[in-house]
Amino acid sequence: EIVxxxxxxxxxxxxxxxxxxxxxxxxxxxSYLAWYQQKPxxxxxxxxYDASNRATGxxxxxxxxxxxxxxxLTISSLEPExxxxxxxxxxxxxxxxxxxxxxKVDIK
Amino acid sequence: EVQLVESxxxxxxxxxxxxxxxxxxxFTFSSxxxxxxxxxxxxxxxxxxxxxxxxxxxxxxxxxxxxxxxxRDNAKNSLYLQMNSLRAEDTAVYYCARVQLxxxxxxxxxxxxxxxxx
Numbered sequence: 001e002i003v004x005x006x007x008x009x010x011x012x013x014x015x016x017x018x019x020x021x022x023x024x025x026x027x028x029x030x031s032y033l034a035w036y037q038q039k040p041x042x043x044x045x046x047x048x049y050d051a052s053n054r055a056t057g058x059x060x061x062x063x064x065x066x067x068x069x070x071x072x073l074t075i076s077s078l079e080p081e082x083x084x085x086x087x088x089x090x091x092x093x094x095x096x097x098x099x100x101x102x103x104k105v106d107i108k
Numbered sequence: 109e110v111q112l113v114e115s116x117x118x119x120x121x122x123x124x125x126x127x128x129x130x131x132x133x134x135f136t137f138s139s140x141x142x143x144x145x146x147x148x149x150x151x152x153x154x155x156x157x158x159x160x161x162x163x164x165x166x167x168x169x170x171x172x173x174x175x176x177x178x179x180r181d182n183a184k185n186s187l188y189l190q191m192n193s194l195r196a197e198d199t200a201v202y203y204c205a206r207v208q209l210x211x212x213x214x215x216x217x218x219x220x221x222x223x224x225x226x
Contacts (some may be wrong), residue, residue: 034213036153043203045219
């Protein structure tokens with residue numbers, strides 16, 4: 001089973017700051033990695049797929065990079081609505097998708 | 109507008125059964141693969157089950173294999189999850205999610221809470 005590790009667990013930042021979130025896989029997942037955003041009481045929303053492609057309607061301040069085992073989600077300038085939990089997810093070894101434990105981005 | 113609406117959650121005793129439903133609208137349901145994903149209170153996301161667009165291919169997480177059954181009715185634009193022999197550790201919000209772009213979950217329903225407790 002491929003295990004995803006996310007760091008940091010919590011990121012405390014102010015609006016307008018840059019956020020850099022990390023996701024590391026226990027073995028290569030090629031580019032089969034996605035990022036989701038989840039706000040309290042809401043369902044997750046797809047942000048980034050195939051490691052670096054923005055999903056429909058996702059603002060350009062969100063970007064993804066990486067391949068193999070190391071991936072990064074960057075939010076270039078935090079907006080108030082971006083404070084949420086972010087999960088990475090892989091589907092390299094389908095059947096079976098696994099998610100990382102999440103990174104909470106909260107207001108400093 | 110693409111929409112997924114889950115229902116059927118509630119409180120059930122350990123060892124009991126529950127059937128979840130997911131009503132789809134705004135897209136051609138029969139063309140899409142579907143999944144169930146769950147989230148225990150205050151915890152992360154766990155994939156539960158997958159079904160192909162025709163229903164001919166089905167997969168389960170090891171944690172639910174033999175206890176849960178996924179199914180769909182394309183004529184009714186509906187996805188189901190029959191949950192038997194429920195355990196306390198099955199307590200979670202259950203989301204249905206469409207497969208998009210071949211691999212990814214998008215969109216998700218709003219979720220339905222299943223609580224297994226005596």
